[in-house]
Amino acid sequence: MKKQPFETLVAGHGPTVLRVCLAVLGPSEADDAWSETFLSAMKAYPDLPEDANVEAWLVTIAHRKAIDVIRAAARRAIPVDELPETSAAPGADARDLDLVEVMAQLPPKQKQAVAYHYLAGLPYADVAAILGGTADAARRASADGIATLRRTYRGMTEPGTTAFSTTGESR
Amino acid sequence: MNTPEARRDLSRDLARALPATPGQLAALHKRLAAAAAAEGVLDVAYRTLDTPVGTLLLAATELGLVRVAYASENHDSVLQTLADRISPRILDAPARLDAVATELDEYFAGQRRSFDLSLDWRLSAGFRATVLHHLAADLAYGQTASYGRVAQLAGNPRAVRAVGTACATNPLPVVVPCHRVVRADGSMGGYLGGPDAKRTLLTLETTA
Numbered sequence: 001m002k003k004q005p006f007e008t009l010v011a012g013h014g015p016t017v018l019r020v021c022l023a024v025l026g027p028s029e030a031d032d033a034w035s036e037t038f039l040s041a042m043k044a045y046p047d048l049p050e051d052a053n054v055e056a057w058l059v060t061i062a063h064r065k066a067i068d069v070i071r072a073a074a075r076r077a078i079p080v081d082e083l084p085e086t087s088a089a090p091g092a093d094a095r096d097l098d099l100v101e102v103m104a105q106l107p108p109k110q111k112q113a114v115a116y117h118y119l120a121g122l123p124y125a126d127v128a129a130i131l132g133g134t135a136d137a138a139r140r141a142s143a144d145g146i147a148t149l150r151r152t153y154r155g156m157t158e159p160g161t162t163a164f165s166t167t168g169e170s171r
Numbered sequence: 172m173n174t175p176e177a178r179r180d181l182s183r184d185l186a187r188a189l190p191a192t193p194g195q196l197a198a199l200h201k202r203l204a205a206a207a208a209a210e211g212v213l214d215v216a217y218r219t220l221d222t223p224v225g226t227l228l229l230a231a232t233e234l235g236l237v238r239v240a241y242a243s244e245n246h247d248s249v250l251q252t253l254a255d256r257i258s259p260r261i262l263d264a265p266a267r268l269d270a271v272a273t274e275l276d277e278y279f280a281g282q283r284r285s286f287d288l289s290l291d292w293r294l295s296a297g298f299r300a301t302v303l304h305h306l307a308a309d310l311a312y313g314q315t316a317s318y319g320r321v322a323q324l325a326g327n328p329r330a331v332r333a334v335g336t337a338c339a340t341n342p343l344p345v346v347v348p349c350h351r352v353v354r355a356d357g358s359m360g361g362y363l364g365g366p367d368a369k370r371t372l373l374t375l376e377t378t379a
Contacts, residue, residue, distance in 0.1 A: 005215075005254045005261035010200060015191040018199070022189045031199060038203050042260055043212050099188035118182045119189070146181060153188075 003050060006042050013058050014038070016120055020059060023115035024066045026104050033069055037062040056130075059120045063112065063130050070108065102153045110145030117142050204264035214258035216267035217250065222279050223375070224368040227345070229268045229275075232257065235289030236271050239343050241364040256294065275345065281375060284312040286346050294342035301325045302337035303347050310351045313376045317355040339363050345372065 017037055021030035040061050048057060103111050109131060116127045117138070124135040124142070131138055207213040215237070217230040228240040228249055237257065240249040254261055265272070270288065277283035295303055305324045310316055316324075318334045325334065338349035344364055350372040354360040362369035 002251075003254055003259040005250045006259055007217075007250070007262050010203065010262070014196050014199070018191040018196065019186060019189040022191075023185070031195075031202075034199055035202055035206065038199075039206050039210070039212075042203075042207055042262075043210070045259055099185070114185070118178070118185050121182070 003045070003048070006045055009041070009045075009054060009058070010038060013055055016055065017058055017062050019119045020062055020115045021066065022100060023103050023119060024063075024108075024111055025069055026100055029066075029069050029073075033062060033065045036065045036068075040065070053126070055120060056122055056126045059116055059122060060130050063116070066112075099149070099153050102149055105152075106145050106148060109141045110148070113138050113142035114145040114149070118146075200263070204262050204266070207260070207262060208264065208267065212260055213262055213264060213267070214260040215253050216262060216264035217253075218263065218265035218268045218272065219246070220272050220275055222275060224345070224364055224371050227275070229271050230261075231267045231271065232291045232293075234291040234293075236268075236343065236346065237291040237294060239345055241344065241368065243365055244363070271346075278345070279375070281378075288346065290343060290346070295337075295340070298325065298327065298330065298333055299337035299340060302334050303341055303343070303349070306338075306349055306352065307347045310348055312348075315351045315353045315373070318352055318360070319355055321352055335361075351376075 014034075018030060018034050021033040021037070025033055037058065041058055044061075048054075103114075106114070112131055113127055116122045116130060117124060122130075124138045127138040127142070128135040131141075204213065204216070208216070211233070213233075215230055215232055217228060217238075220227045220229055225242045226246075227242075228238070228244075228246040229236065230238040230240075230250075230253055238249065238253060240246060250261060274283055274286050274288060278286070290307075292300060292303075302321060302325045305321065309324055310321075318331045318338075319328065321334045322328050322330045327333070334352065338352050339361065341347055341349040341363060344350070350362060350364075350369045352360070353373075359366060359369055359373070
């Protein structure tokens with residue numbers, strides 16, 4: 001019986017969960033997803049095992065809430081025969097876009113993998129447990145997403161020549 | 172491949188580009204507290220209140236005020252004890268404590284002589300609870316009684332030491348007036364909030 005007051009979780013992980021919601025859903029839906037995530041978490045908290053990784057647990061809940069939001073939006077949208085995986089390739093002036101807009105253009109798996117690994121700091125094994133699939137697939141999705149962000153968003157630190165190389169598997 | 176430095180840069184750039192501002196987080200926190208209370212999962216709500224005896228922690232369940240704690244008791248460890256003994260579903264949620272804060276402000280301003288609040292007594296049991304109930308019911312504003320007299324009131328005249336323990340572990344100080352219990356020789360005796368706090372309260376009650 002040594003579970004921290006829930007307030008400690010909100011104070012400690014609230015900012016990260018908000019960034020994850022912003023990255024995955026964009027600003028218009030992030031507040032609702034954050035609120036539903038912490039309300040669900042608070043309901044379930046007494047039953048959470050004491051040795052659980054709290055941040056991975058919160059991100060898993062946030063992921064499910066985001067999926068709900070995405071599905072609800074899809075139901076509202078006019079159906080089309082085939083959804084393009086990405087929107088039109090961003091042009092040169094896309095480097096002026098804000099990162100949230102660039103993130104919005106990534107395929108869902110890529111932005112989720114980027115958010116859970118780089119924002120929430122989860123190892124790829126945990127990211128894979130949330131997304132389904134293998135850790136390698138999660139790593140590839142994240143790398144593909146980061147490669148697109150690097151091409152299109154000027155606020156990113158330029159990687160050193162050995163720092164990064166992922167161009168192969170973009171779809 | 173990915174170097175640790177490049178990964179750190181990426182994490183930092185992403186976090187910077189996706190601002191979670193204190194104002195936005197405060198608004199979300201408030202919304203969470205309201206939703207949790209509405210859905211009946213806010214088991215313990217708390218806030219702090221600045222008073223002449225220092226910053227008090229005030230905590231309430233759905234039944235009523237359950238804990239008042241002096242800063243010297245360490246508010247973080249008091250909250251952890253509440254998580255262990257009542258429920259970890261605890262939020263900084265002042266709304267439930269509005270009436271408590273108002274009555275305490277009035278008391279410290281000398282404008283209130285008794286509290287009209289719902290109390291949740293679950294943190295005291297047995298003879299200690301009996302003692303505290305007698306303090307709340309029988310020992311009026313501005314009066315004092317010796318530990319021995321309170322032991323008599325509680326029905327066990329020999330339990331003077333147990334009365335001292337009940338006062339020292341009072342979960343609701345100020346509201347349940349253990350500060351009105353003094354030594355038989357008239358000296359003040361100890362107090363869980365420290366001797367200065369006891370003197371402040373007794374002086375307030377004899378001069379207001």
